Amino acid sequence: MDRWCHQQGHLDFIDSTTLLLLPPRLCRHYTQRADELNMGREQQQHAYQISTCGLKGATIVDALDTLYIMEMYDEFEAATDWVVKNLDFNMGSVSPHLGHLTWVTSPGSPHLGHLTWVTSPVSALSHSETVSPKRIFIHPGAVNLLVKTAWTSDIPEVTESEIQVFRKKAVELGEKLLPAFKTPTGIPWALLNMKSGIGRNWPWASGGSSILAEYGTLHLEFMHLSKLSGNPVYAEKVMNIRKALNRLDKPSGLYPNYLNPNSGQWGQHHVSVGGLGDSFYEYLLKAWLMSDKTDEEGKKLYYDALQAIEKNLMRKSSGGLTYIAEWKGGLLEHKMGHLTCFAGGMIALGADGAPDQQTGHHMELAAEITRTCHESYARTNLKLGPEAFRFDGGVEAIATRQNEKYFILRPEVIETYMYMWRFTHDPKYRQWGWEAVQALEQHCRVEGGYSGVRDVYASNPNHDDVQQSFYLAETLKYLYLLFSEDDHLPFEHWVFNTEAHPLPVIKKEPNSNQANEVE
Numbered sequence: 194m195d196r197w198c199h200q201q202g203h204l205d206f207i208d209s210t211t212l213l214l215l216p217p218r219l220c221r222h223y224t225q226r227a228d229e230l231n232m233g234r235e236q237q238q239h240a241y242q243i244s245t246c247g248l249k250g251a252t253i254v255d256a257l258d259t260l261y262i263m264e265m266y267d268e269f270e271a272a273t274d275w276v277v278k279n280l281d282f283n284m285g286s287v288s289p290h291l292g293h294l295t296w297v298t299s300p301g302s303p304h305l306g307h308l309t310w311v312t313s314p315v316s317a318l319s320h321s322e323t324v325s326p327k328r329i330f331i332h333p334g335a336v337n338l339l340v341k342t343a344w345t346s347d348i349p350e351v352t353e354s355e356i357q358v359f360r361k362k363a364v365e366l367g368e369k370l371l372p373a374f375k376t377p378t379g380i381p382w383a384l385l386n387m388k389s390g391i392g393r394n395w396p397w398a399s400g401g402s403s404i405l406a407e408y409g410t411l412h413l414e415f416m417h418l419s420k421l422s423g424n425p426v427y428a429e430k431v432m433n434i435r436k437a438l439n440r441l442d443k444p445s446g447l448y449p450n451y452l453n454p455n456s457g458q459w460g461q462h463h464v465s466v467g468g469l470g471d472s473f474y475e476y477l478l479k480a481w482l483m484s485d486k487t488d489e490e491g492k493k494l495y496y497d498a499l500q501a502i503e504k505n506l507m508r509k510s511s512g513g514l515t516y517i518a519e520w521k522g523g524l525l526e527h528k529m530g531h532l533t534c535f536a537g538g539m540i541a542l543g544a545d546g547a548p549d550q551q552t553g554h555h556m557e558l559a560a561e562i563t564r565t566c567h568e569s570y571a572r573t574n575l576k577l578g579p580e581a582f583r584f585d586g587g588v589e590a591i592a593t594r595q596n597e598k599y600f601i602l603r604p605e606v607i608e609t610y611m612y613m614w615r616f617t618h619d620p621k622y623r624q625w626g627w628e629a630v631q632a633l634e635q636h637c638r639v640e641g642g643y644s645g646v647r648d649v650y651a652s653n654p655n656h657d658d659v660q661q662s663f664y665l666a667e668t669l670k671y672l673y674l675l676f677s678e679d680d681h682l683p684f685e686h687w688v689f690n691t692e693a694h695p696l697p698v699i700k701k702e703p704n705s706n707q708a709n710e711v712e
Contacts, residue, residue: 199346202500211677231652241573243684248259249325249579250275250276250279250280251658251661251662251673251695252328252662252665253272253275253276253665254272254276255662255692256272256662256665256666257269257272257273257276257664258666258670258694258695259665259666259670259673260272262670262673262674262682262695263497263673264477266351266680266694270311271364273355273358276359277358278357280362282341282365282366282369282387286620294608298480302380310314313660315337315440320369320408320618331443333481334370336521339708340429344404345506348367351617352468358420360421363368363418363421364418364421364422364424365424367415367418367422367427369387370385371426371430372383372385372390372391372392374430375390375392376392376438376454376455377454377455377456377457378454378455378456378457379430379434379435379436379437380403380408380432380434380452380454380457381403381411381430381434381454382394382454383395383398383403383404383407383408389666396473398451399450399451399458399460399463400451400453400460400461400462401453401455401460402451402452402453402454402460402461402468403449403451403452403454404450404451405448405450405452405469405470405473406432406450406468406469406470406471406472407451408452408454409434409438409448409472409473409476410472410473410475410476410571410691411430411434411476412431412435412476412479412480412491413476413479413480413483413688413690413696414690414696415427415428415430415431415700416428416480416483417483417696417699420699421688435491435494437457438452440457441457441458441459443461443501444459444523445504445505445520446497446498446500446501447464447498447502447505447506447520448464448470448473448498449461449462449463449464450463450464450465450469450470451463451469457587462520462521462522462523463521463522464505464506464517464519464520464521465520465533466502466517466533466536467517467519467529467530467531467532467581468530468532469531471532471533471534471535471541471691472691473501473537474495474499474536474637475535475539475691476691477491477492477494477495477689478491478492478495478539478542478543479542479544479689479690481495482501482542482684482688482698483535483688483696483698483699484698484699484701485698485699485700485701486546487701492546495543496543496546496548498549499540499543499555502517505520505590506518506519506520506525507558508525508527508584509561510584510589510590511589513562513587514564514565514568514584514589514590515558515561515562515564515565516529516562516565516584516590517529517533517536517542518584527583527584527585528570528581528582528583528584529565529581529583529584529590530580530581531569531578531579531580531600531603531605532603532605533568533605534562534563534566534605534606534608534609535608535609536562536567536603536609537559537560537562537563537566537609537612537705538559538563538608538610538611538612538613539608539612540555540556540558540562541555541559541560541609541612541613541616542616542675542684543554543555544556544559544586544611544616545701554664556616556617559612560613560617562609563607563609564612566578566588566605566606566609567606567625568589568590569590569606570625570628570629572590573593573649573650574649574650574651575600575636575646575649575650575651576628576632576634577600577629577632577633577636577637577646577649578600578603578606578629578649579591579592579597579598579599579600579649580592580596580597580598580599580600580601580603581594582597583597583611592649593649595648598648598650599645599646599647599648599649599657600610600637600645600646600649600659600662601645601657601659602637602643602644602645602663602664602668603663603668604663604664604667604668604670604693606629607626607629607667607671607672607675608667608671608693610623610625610626610629610671610675611620611626611672611674611675613686614675615628615679623675623676624673626672626675629672631673633671634675637654637656639656641660642660643660643664644656644657644658644659644660645657645660645661647661665690666692666693666694667692667693670693671693682695685698686698
């Protein structure tokens with residue numbers, strides 16, 4: 194409990210009954226309700242909008258490591274028991290009226306961004322599209338959710354039987370996802386029919402393309418899964434993706450968000466460090482870090498990409514705020530998404546390895562981006578950040594379009610605060626995190642948990658009645674770590690995937706430079 198209790202500068206003493214009990218209250222509430230959900234029936238109460246469709250326990254699975262990290266061992270045991278008895282990758286059906294169940298780790302989704310086993314709104318489907326019964330389409334990145342539980346194999350308190358439960362489920366899911374890579378280029382399909390093994394891409398994607406932030410956000414999980422299973426096929430799949438990208442010309446050194454898996458050519462030249470692109474760049478850096486800094490190719494790809502981003506996308510407003518714009522066919526759109534705010538933490542994480550003595554410069558960039566994202570919160574009435582904010586027409590760090598004013602409990606700003614605190618110990622990052630906690634408690638807490646809000650500029654919150662599973666998996670976890678000691682999941686031993694699930698650094702063998710070789 195002491196990890197939550199700090200007094201930094203003018204930051205008031207944080208009562209553990211306020212903060213430490215946030216995740217337990219939510220997790221206990223959800224686990225108590227999990228067995229009450231009936232197949233095909235939508236259950237609703239404040240902060241929960243659950244379309245079960247025969248598939249239960251999304252939040253339970255996504256919150257497993259959060260439970261353990263917060264030392265909620267009884268709840269962790271109960272959740273593990275639920276996984277053993279109930280988690281089935283072949284059950285259920287999908288109704289087009291309830292949305293498209295994706296079991297997805299989909300940072301590229303323009304609708305919900307970093308998703309983890311949630312039901313996306315029906316707007317994610319074209320109006321003419323139907324989903325047949327007994328078909329569950331699964332994004333290959335879904336292996337995130339179960340590979341992430343493999344971190345328990347490095348935690349002595351976890352029993353051998355629990356390790357085997359998660360190992361078995363991770364490998365089972367990994368095997369089911371392999372057909373998604375059956376394309377001429379090896380670039381996987383975005384969606385996979387688990388029954389037939391047939392893949393396809395999102396109907397809205399440019400020219401039938403796969404999405405950078407989806408096919409580019411598999412590397413950590415698949416490398417770890419090869420290490421976990423002893424089967425090199427998973428590592429081979431993601432290394433083939435890298436090879437395919439290396440063969441392509443990059444416009445201005447940038448990676449467009451769309452790539453056709455049949456032709457191997459770029460689709461529409463739209464570049465974003467937010468939705469559709471974000472976690473690809475993160476995984477270039479983290480591939481190097483997870484390999485115990487032996488993946489020199491991943492390292493070079495990351496710093497080259499960051500250099501192109503700084504040159505072509507980063508701009509400073511007249512008011513002095515550094516932001517990352519989007520690039521469309523060579524023209525900049527001066528908009529920055531909440532999703533893009535993860536970049537402050539990413540740049541800080543990679544600063545120490547920056548080439549040409551640029552460590553200090555990268556830390557300055559990270560701090561400036563973090564300040565901009567904090568301003569996007571501070572300039573709203575609810576002190577919560579909008580989905581996207583703009584720098585044009587005389588406005589700075591403010592959402593000007595109604596469809597960009599919502600907040601769905603996203604973690605990216607908190608994530609960056611956590612990284613900046615770890616690397617600088619500047620108390621303002623904890624202060625900013627505490628401000629976010631107060632806003633969450635005041636405006637998002639409802640009877641059944643926590644809800645997103647539709648307009649952060651409104652005087653009073655209008656709740657959307659949805660609690661995303663990433664709220665427990667990411668937002669609360671990063672808040673917990675922000676107020677924890679640095680030796681709680683230290684960065685030299687752990688790498689967080691894009692959904693905040695810790696994966697162990699694969700230590701290189703003595704007298705070897707190859708940490709990521711699979712025996």
